[in-house]
Amino acid sequence: MSIEKPRGFTTSILHSDADAGIEHGALHKPLHLSVAYGYQDARDLAAVFQGRAQGYVYGRQGNPTSGALEVKVTKMEGGVATVCFATGMGAIGAAMLALLREGDQVVASQFLFGNTVSLFGTLSAHGIEVTFVDATDAANVESALTAKTRMVFVETIANPRTQVADLGRIGKLCSARGILYVVDNTMTSPALFRPREVGAGLVVNALTKYIGGHGNALGGSITDTGLYDWTKFPNIAENYKSQPAKMWGIQQIRKKGLRDWGGTLAAMDAHHIAVGAETLALRMVRTCSNALALADYLCAHPKVGAVYYPGLASHPQHSLSKSLFGAHGGIFSFELEEGIDCFDFLNRLEIVVSSSNLGDNRTLAIPVAHTIFWEMGAERRKGMGIAESLIRVSTGIEDCEDLIGDFRQALG
Numbered sequence: 094m095s096i097e098k099p100r101g102f103t104t105s106i107l108h109s110d111a112d113a114g115i116e117h118g119a120l121h122k123p124l125h126l127s128v129a130y131g132y133q134d135a136r137d138l139a140a141v142f143q144g145r146a147q148g149y150v151y152g153r154q155g156n157p158t159s160g161a162l163e164v165k166v167t168k169m170e171g172g173v174a175t176v177c178f179a180t181g182m183g184a185i186g187a188a189m190l191a192l193l194r195e196g197d198q199v200v201a202s203q204f205l206f207g208n209t210v211s212l213f214g215t216l217s218a219h220g221i222e223v224t225f226v227d228a229t230d231a232a233n234v235e236s237a238l239t240a241k242t243r244m245v246f247v248e249t250i251a252n253p254r255t256q257v258a259d260l261g262r263i264g265k266l267c268s269a270r271g272i273l274y275v276v277d278n279t280m281t282s283p284a285l286f287r288p289r290e291v292g293a294g295l296v297v298n299a300l301t302k303y304i305g306g307h308g309n310a311l312g313g314s315i316t317d318t319g320l321y322d323w324t325k326f327p328n329i330a331e332n333y334k335s336q337p338a339k340m341w342g343i344q345q346i347r348k349k350g351l352r353d354w355g356g357t358l359a360a361m362d363a364h365h366i367a368v369g370a371e372t373l374a375l376r377m378v379r380t381c382s383n384a385l386a387l388a389d390y391l392c393a394h395p396k397v398g399a400v401y402y403p404g405l406a407s408h409p410q411h412s413l414s415k416s417l418f419g420a421h422g423g424i425f426s427f428e429l430e431e432g433i434d435c436f437d438f439l440n441r442l443e444i445v446v447s448s449s450n451l452g453d454n455r456t457l458a459i460p461v462a463h464t465i466f467w468e469m470g471a472e473r474r475k476g477m478g479i480a481e482s483l484i485r486v487s488t489g490i491e492d493c494e495d496l497i498g499d500f501r502q503a504l505g
């Protein structure tokens with residue numbers, strides 16, 4: 094008997110559909126657009142409903158095309174199971190509502206994606222206490238923990254100021270206390286980092302960003318890494334305990350989160366994301382090297398003030414980022430020197446597009462205070478260290494010289 098060698102990241106994604114059995118010889122998983130799934134024997138339909146057999150019954154709970162993507166994301170993250178959603182926010186919101194109860198506490202990084210902060214505000218209004226801490230130091234997380242803490246939620250690299258969470262030490266803390274550790278891996282993607290390696294129980298990915306990569310489909314996912322002991326989690330309903338304990342959490346997320354809230358990933362979008370994922374590892378190399386080259390260039394420019402990028406030796410978590418991720422991601426931000434209007438500057442860029450997305454193959458830039466952080470107001474922005482002139486850049490895969498040339502002429 095031959096022992097199967099583990100395949101590399103890209104090989105395993107490229108051949109994932111074929112491993113599951115090619116339909117009609119198609120090398121991509123076909124688009125399954127049916128809303129309902131019929132069975133010749135009604136007993137088989139009942140068996141799928143009751144979880145005694147695998148299968149599909151109604152499109153809101155998933156379809157074979159998104160199921161094939163779930164397998165790929167599980168492989169990318171080295172997990173045991175994944176549920177896909179229509180968007181990243183759909184994934185986070187559904188998982189929170191499926192797992193948390195009134196009176197529970199969540200300890201979260203204070204440097205989170207803006208819409209996640211807003212969502213956590215909604216949770217607070219429903220009786221789930223959310224405590225925000227500076228998660229660049231695990232000691233701050235530790236001092237916020239109480240007997241009611243059910244979950245710690247962090248991102249890998251924060252957007253837009255690029256703080257790196259103290260991921261390894263927070264993981265040790267959570268596992269010692271039996272607390273569910275949730276890591277949003279969107280900024281790094283599984284090509285740079287697997288949160289399982291620092292003890293995360295659940296991993297969030299906004300598939301919209303690097304995994305899809307082409308800015309042509311929205312999607313989100315929750316992956317169970319298999320590390321969390323769900324028998325320690327008090328909020329699992331009795332009827333989701335029929336399978337082995339490692340499946341309890343993801344089962345409840347699929348039923349209470351996906352089925353009941355209905356943020357289903359459509360087959361067409363699952364297909365676009367699966368095609369994009371084939372080149373994730375290749376694209377990340379170029380994206381990260383472009384970000385580093387631009388951050389270096391801007392650091393030395395007299396019209397540029399502070400530059401925030403974990404790849405710079407001056408970044409407070411530079412060595413942490415290097416040891417965790419190897420490369421440092423495709424997001425950096427910088428402040429313009431006083432007297433330069435950020436809108437005038439952005440309008441002078443010829444290649445770089447003013448846009449709010451990130452993780453696209455194209456380089457995108459956005460004036461943070463005036464757009465994605467506008468709603469929270471000037472005082473909150475100041476508290477988060479967001480200067481009014483701050484510009485966030487998401488580097489794509491263009492030729493590096495073209496990008497540097499574009500910034501040079503726009504600053505000239």
Ligand SMILES: *Cc1c(COP(=O)(O)O)cnc(C)c1O
Nearest residue numbers: 180181182183206279299301312
């Ligand atoms: C974009 C993003 C999300 C939300 O993803 P959508 O697909 O836009 O809903 C969540 N977390 C992070 C870190 C993101 O960058």
